[in-house]
Amino acid sequence: MRAVVTGCAGFIGSHLCERLIDEGWDVVGIDVFTPYYDPADKFDNLGRLLAEPRFRLLPTDIMQAPLAELFADRPAIFHLAAQAGVRASFGDGFSQYMHNNVLATQRLLEAALDAGCPRVVYASSSSVYGDAEQYPVREDRTPTKPLSPYGVAKRTCEEIAQVYQHLGLESVGLRYFTVYGPRQRPDMAMRRLCEAACGGETFALYGDGGQSRDFTFVSDVVDATIRAAHAPRPSPLINVGGGYEATMAEVIATIEDLNGAPLPLTVSPSQRGDVRRTGADTTRARTELGWQPEVGLVEGLRAELAWVRDRRRSRPPAALADVALR
Ligand SMILES: NC(=O)c1ccc[n+]([C@@H]2O[C@H](COP(=O)([O-])OP(=O)(O)OC[C@H]3O[C@@H](n4cnc5c(N)ncnc54)[C@H](O)[C@@H]3O)[C@@H](O)[C@H]2O)c1
Numbered sequence: 424m425r426a427v428v429t430g431c432a433g434f435i436g437s438h439l440c441e442r443l444i445d446e447g448w449d450v451v452g453i454d455v456f457t458p459y460y461d462p463a464d465k466f467d468n469l470g471r472l473l474a475e476p477r478f479r480l481l482p483t484d485i486m487q488a489p490l491a492e493l494f495a496d497r498p499a500i501f502h503l504a505a506q507a508g509v510r511a512s513f514g515d516g517f518s519q520y521m522h523n524n525v526l527a528t529q530r531l532l533e534a535a536l537d538a539g540c541p542r543v544v545y546a547s548s549s550s551v552y553g554d555a556e557q558y559p560v561r562e563d564r565t566p567t568k569p570l571s572p573y574g575v576a577k578r579t580c581e582e583i584a585q586v587y588q589h590l591g592l593e594s595v596g597l598r599y600f601t602v603y604g605p606r607q608r609p610d611m612a613m614r615r616l617c618e619a620a621c622g623g624e625t626f627a628l629y630g631d632g633g634q635s636r637d638f639t640f641v642s643d644v645v646d647a648t649i650r651a652a653h654a655p656r657p658s659p660l661i662n663v664g665g666g667y668e669a670t671m672a673e674v675i676a677t678i679e680d681l682n683g684a685p686l687p688l689t690v691s692p693s694q695r696g697d698v699r700r701t702g703a704d705t706t707r708a709r710t711e712l713g714w715q716p717e718v719g720l721v722e723g724l725r726a727e728l729a730w731v732r733d734r735r736r737s738r739p740p741a742a743l744a745d746v747a748l749r
Pocket residue numbers: 429430431432433434435436453454455456457459465483484485486502503504505506507508522523527546547548549598599600601602603608
């Protein structure tokens with residue numbers, strides 16, 4: 424089995440590639456190492472993979488990658504590359520979202536259709552829903568009303584995938600809900616909390632702490648993603664939510680508990696683009712993919728905290744200060 428994984432050096436993509444290698448796949452990973460966060464972190468994410476004989480890295484932009492050649496023998500395609508993050512999508516930053524999300528996805532889908540690839544599994548996001556009127560949100564019932572340009576870009580990718588679906592290219596868009604665990608991106612709240620707990624920057628809490636998220640551990644996301652490539656007739660859009668909804672205040676209390684000390688934090692007003700709540704109905708993922716989340720919030724947070732602690736021990740302080748300032 425052969426797979427092409429875009430965004431292979433990122434948080435989720437690197438875990439996905441490792442699991443595919445463990446399951447016997449040959450993997451070509453594409454990543455351009457965007458500077459959204461330190462590219463050195465992305466090289467670290469690839470640490471194990473670069474020593475694997477069945478893994479090949481193509482350090483290039485999807486917009487320049489030789490996709491016709493890569494897709495010629497119709498591999499499974501896992502498209503995770505994107506400009507992630509809600510806040511940076513406002514203002515001039517949006518051009519990055521157009522390039523790395525909308526244009527890159529359209530180019531990839533076009534090439535997959537031309538090559539006759541069986542299916543593209545791609546990363547979408549809970550951000551497409553915005554603040555819903557009813558929870559949990561359902562793919563076929565809840566209207567999409569993104570609150571950020573990032574969410575609009577993800578929704579646009581879904582619409583483009585539907586166009587290619589009509590032309591004969593099967594695709595499955597997985598709407599991931601707040602993914603966390605070891606290697607989590609440094610801009611994400613749980614990562615910043617774990618860094619603060621281990622002696623890093625004071626955590627800046629945006630809002631009153633009452634905003635809640637449906638948290639999904641990274642190994643569960645990887646499991647759903649691989650299942651989406653194998654499932655007989657999956658729907659074109661599927662929620663992947665861990666089922667562990669918690670407020671930010673609860674997450675802070677859990678990390679304080681695990682760490683045995685109060686967290687240094689400052690409180691600021693909530694930021695534009697932030698939704699109040701996310702919560703997934705995962706009936707489709709359960710029935711069509713045979714998936715269920717395995718890792719609970721406390722266990723998952725313990726794993727992320729341990730990873731942050733180890734990483735801070737093994738890395739020079741200058742490199743960490745650089746990450747914290749981003
Ligand atoms: N982390 C989450 O909680 C979450 C939630 C919902 C959706 N998602 C989606 O899941 C996917 C993975 O997210 P992540 O958190 O691992 O992000 P990440 O930033 O760690 O990984 C994305 C990778 O894509 C690469 N990339 C970006 N544009 C590229 C291009 N044009 N060509 C080649 N490589 C490119 C980046 O260098 C990066 O390594 C993204 O599509 C993201 O939008 C993530």
